Amino acid sequence: MGYRLIALDVDGTIRSGSNPIAERTRRAIDAARESGAVVTLATGRAYRSAIVNSAALDIDVPISTSQGAYIADPVSGEVFRHCPLTGEMALVTLDKLQEHIGPDDSGTQVVAYYPGIMYVDRMSQWAASYGQRTEIEVRLVSNLREVASEGLTRIVAVGDDADIEALERDIRPLLSMSVLVMRSLPYFCEILHPRGGKEDALGWMCERFGIARSETIAFGNGYNDVQMLEWAGLGIAVGDAVPEALAAADSVAPPFDEHGVAQVLEELLAKGLIG
Structure with missing residues (x-):
């Protein structure tokens, strides 16, 4: 028995910037799919941004987006799993972020995501x-507090790399008992439901398809992976990962x-270890 579930991060793992996914x-x-493996995406992108990539790869199984907080069918849009922040989680997060950032810091912006929508308190x-x-x-x-009880998928602070690194370091001890705090990119600090990580989504995928944890492969490159x-x-991890x-x-x-991803899959396929 080989690996039966392959989860792929997108940015920096199978594509970069505006470049399309390589033909190789x-x-x-x-080839992995033809060998019997389930291939899916596990990306920090929001659903609407992620489905461009699933379509390019002809993926028709549920994909994990917004880290692992939102799992949906990439073709029909059917939502299988959404782990939104509770109203209390969102309000506490917004308060702590505001305390850290301060009212006069125009270089860092806090935004809030709801499926298909990004709420902002200024149009930067x-x-x-x-x-x-x-x-x-x-x-x-x-004010973002107006939408705190809407069932937000995540709250994100965006800014300069150094500022976001410091923000993550400072607020993690204040929030990590109740929410998930991570940098998905050097300039993105995300706050999600504690079960909104990619590992939780991968566990859900295993349950859905009847696949053991030991039969999974995950590719990634970032802090959120x-x-x-x-x-x-x-x-x-790809060789140029963090x-x-x-x-x-x-x-x-x-x-x-x-x-890198193609090379590894080719090697595993040649050894009969996929499917």
Whole structure:
């Protein structure tokens, strides 16, 4: 018996920037699927942004988006799992973020995500550009506390790398007992429901498809992939991953620009270890 479930992070793992997914990677994923494996995405992207990538790979099984907080069918849109922040979680998070950031800090912006919507309390250049790139509606409100009880998928602080690193370090001890705090990108600090991580989504996938944890492979490169790489039967970090992901992985693939994911899948397929 080989590996039967393959979970793929997107950005920095199977694609980068505006570049499309490489043909070699597509072929390797197709071959893994033809061998009987379930191939899915486990991405920090919001659902509407993620389905562009699932469509490019012809994925028709549930995908994990917004880390692991939102699992849905990439074709029909049917939602299978949503772990939103409670109203209390959201209010406490917003208060702690505001205390840390301060009213005069215009360089860091806090935004709140609801499926298909990003709420902002000011329409910054970054927010407007984000909406255009991702096709997510950016909705302006006078205060994010107004939407705290809406069932927010996540709250995110966006800013300079150094500021966000410091923010994560400072607020983690204040919030981590009740919510999940992580940097998904150097300039993104996310707060989610405590069961909103990629590892929880991978566990859900295993239950849905009747696959053992030991039969899973996870590929990733970022801070938000660490727990998933630790949880999977075989956690593989691409060679240019952040140090935390490299340390968490069971194995390290070649770097992204050397088609690391494709190389590993090709090797496992050649050994009959997939499907």
